[in-house]
Amino acid sequence: MEGKTKEKCEKSGIIEMWAKKHLLYTEATRHPFILSIRDGSVDLSSFKRWLGQDYVFVREFVPFVASVLIKASKKSDDGNDMEVILGGLASLNDEIAWFKSEASKWDVPLSNTVVHKANQNYRRFLENLMLPEVDYAVAITAFWAIEAVYQESFAHCLEDGSKTPSELQDTCQRWGNEGFGEYCRSLQKIANRCLEKASSDVLTKAEVTFLRVLEHEVEFWNMSHGCA
Numbered sequence: 001m002e003g004k005t006k007e008k009c010e011k012s013g014i015i016e017m018w019a020k021k022h023l024l025y026t027e028a029t030r031h032p033f034i035l036s037i038r039d040g041s042v043d044l045s046s047f048k049r050w051l052g053q054d055y056v057f058v059r060e061f062v063p064f065v066a067s068v069l070i071k072a073s074k075k076s077d078d079g080n081d082m083e084v085i086l087g088g089l090a091s092l093n094d095e096i097a098w099f100k101s102e103a104s105k106w107d108v109p110l111s112n113t114v115v116h117k118a119n120q121n122y123r124r125f126l127e128n129l130m131l132p133e134v135d136y137a138v139a140i141t142a143f144w145a146i147e148a149v150y151q152e153s154f155a156h157c158l159e160d161g162s163k164t165p166s167e168l169q170d171t172c173q174r175w176g177n178e179g180f181g182e183y184c185r186s187l188q189k190i191a192n193r194c195l196e197k198a199s200s201d202v203l204t205k206a207e208v209t210f211l212r213v214l215e216h217e218v219e220f221w222n223m224s225h226g227c228a
């Protein structure tokens with residue numbers, strides 16, 4: 001295990017560098033809303049608000065992931081990209097079903113949800129990333145970041161010593177489980193490979209896009225938390 005960790009550190013890519021360099025990454029993955037789940041002090045009305053809004057987000061996220069799949073099918077020189085992204089789409093199918101059952105468990109109505117400003121802004125951002133002229137390297141970096149924020153956040157709520165309420169364990173497992181972690185590492189590998197080959201112009205665009213994702217994620221957590 002130790003050898004494995006070391007190997008990972010030695011092979012640190014562009015993505016890991018950016019995640020370390022930008023404090024915003026920690027702000028997005030250790031947000032007060034997540035910390036409140038982890039220490040058990042979470043306000044359940046915040047959780048319910050997050051649940052309803054995230055369902056709306058995920059339905060918008062599907063066409064974005066589909067657009068990344070299209071880019072992969074055209075651009076990719078590695079046969080595995082498509083399988084990884086397709087796996088992501090398949091798990092979104094399960095996720096939508098999960099949201100529906102979770103929402104009924106919590107009495108959160110999913111139809112007629114008033115879409116919050118932060119959600120609308122995030123949607124507009126994703127729509128722009130779906131345009132054909134957006135480079136695959138930029139789109140896959142955004143895709144990785146969106147998934148990684150949830151993975152790192154919810155995995156934190158499952159670590160030893162966390163006091164996550166039992167009724168929220170299932171939510172944390174959805175994104176914090178080891179399989180989702182493995183999937184994020186696959187996305188990270190793809191992103192690193194694309195970025196290594198990218199022009200400096202594309203690299204800059206990808207880094208800026210990475211930061212925009214983090215800002216949107218922080219705004220999204222803020223909204224759940226009732227700070228926005």
Ligand SMILES: Cc1ncc(CNC=O)c(N)n1
Pocket residue numbers: 054057058061095146147149150217220
């Ligand atoms: C706002 C936001 N960001 C990332 C995710 C995780 N990806 C798919 O579920 C999510 N559900 N919601």
